[in-house]
Amino acid sequence: MTKYGQKIWEIISASRNHMTAEQVFTALRQSYPTVALATVYNNLNRLWAAGRIRKVSVEGMPDRYDRLERHDHLVCRRCGRLLDVDLADLTQQLQKQVDVPILSYDLKLTYICDDCQKQGQSE
Amino acid sequence: MTKYGQKIWEIISASRNHMTAEQVFTALRQSYPTVALATVYNNLNRLWAAGRIRKVSVEGMPDRYDRLERHDHLVCRRCGRLLDVDLADLTQQLQKQVDVPILSYDLKLTYICDDCQKQGQSE
DNA sequence: AATATTTTTTAGAATGATTCTAAAAAATAG
DNA sequence: CTATTTTTTAGAATCATTCTAAAAAATATT
Numbered sequence A, B: 001m002t003k004y005g006q007k008i009w010e011i012i013s014a015s016r017n018h019m020t021a022e023q024v025f026t027a028l029r030q031s032y033p034t035v036a037l038a039t040v041y042n043n044l045n046r047l048w049a050a051g052r053i054r055k056v057s058v059e060g061m062p063d064r065y066d067r068l069e070r071h072d073h074l075v076c077r078r079c080g081r082l083l084d085v086d087l088a089d090l091t092q093q094l095q096k097q098v099d100v101p102i103l104s105y106d107l108k109l110t111y112i113c114d115d116c117q118k119q120g121q122s123e
Numbered sequence C: 001a002a003t004a005t006t007t008t009t010t011a012g013a014a015t016g017a018t019t020c021t022a023a024a025a026a027a028t029a030g
Numbered sequence D: 001c002t003a004t005t006t007t008t009t010a011g012a013a014t015c016a017t018t019c020t021a022a023a024a025a026a027t028a029t030t
Helices: A003-014 A021-031 A037-049 A091-095 A114-121 B003-014 B021-031 B037-049 B091-095 B114-121
Strands: A054-056 A064-066 A072-076 A082-085 A104-111 B054-056 B064-066 B072-076 B082-085 B104-111
Touching (some): A003 A021, A021 A037, A037 A054, B003 B037
Parallel strands (some): A072 A104, B072 B104
Antiparallel strands (some): A054 A064, A072 A082, A104 B104, B054 B064
């Protein structure tokens, strides 16, 4: 584990904000002001390939990186706002229904956030 | 509903292939050889905003568009291959666990497809 | 501890999907 | 028919991400 890889993993694991690569870059520069953006992408890809972080893609937004710890997401259908939500683990239940081994699953619940709810009323 | 919108909706609703915008473009040109790519994007966005089609984002690949009909997805962790899978509807079960109204949900199961399985063994 | 090998970093260019722009065309309303 | 709104169009612009090829750093080998 390289120093950048280590630090990036820490940043993501500690964050509850589903950071973009750009945000990780900004955060990392607090500790390493000269680091290159490509290094952030390299390390994010390596961490992800190694299964040490999650990647969350919400349509139309840059990929976001997330801690591994089991949890699911609420996504606003309008603005893409992303919230953590703790739901019961479905692995058992799902595995029963398919015959290939499931490594993990990604569950996003779609809703309309308060802000968009308000906006929608004035249209 | 414009003629392009109509036709694009038909293409996606009939397809089981999670088409990219580019693929929809190619398909649409069978019927309308002069249509512009921007028109495809315009209509896909409008259809999606109207909740008439789904958008499936797999990290690192162009967005894919999918019929609305309830079904879930298997995604290969290595190559991104996407397969339909019919799982029990979880809406009730999930709605009990959150206090905002759930419009829909998006469930992706991660696995390793046969091809990637084979490749992995030779490494 | 010097040399070779492999991995990582770097800056910047390149790519590729998608959006934007502003004008033309088409559809709809008055 | 004329005015207004919506859609289409082509091409430029944007933006996230990957690629490139060289430099630096880390690791292994003698």
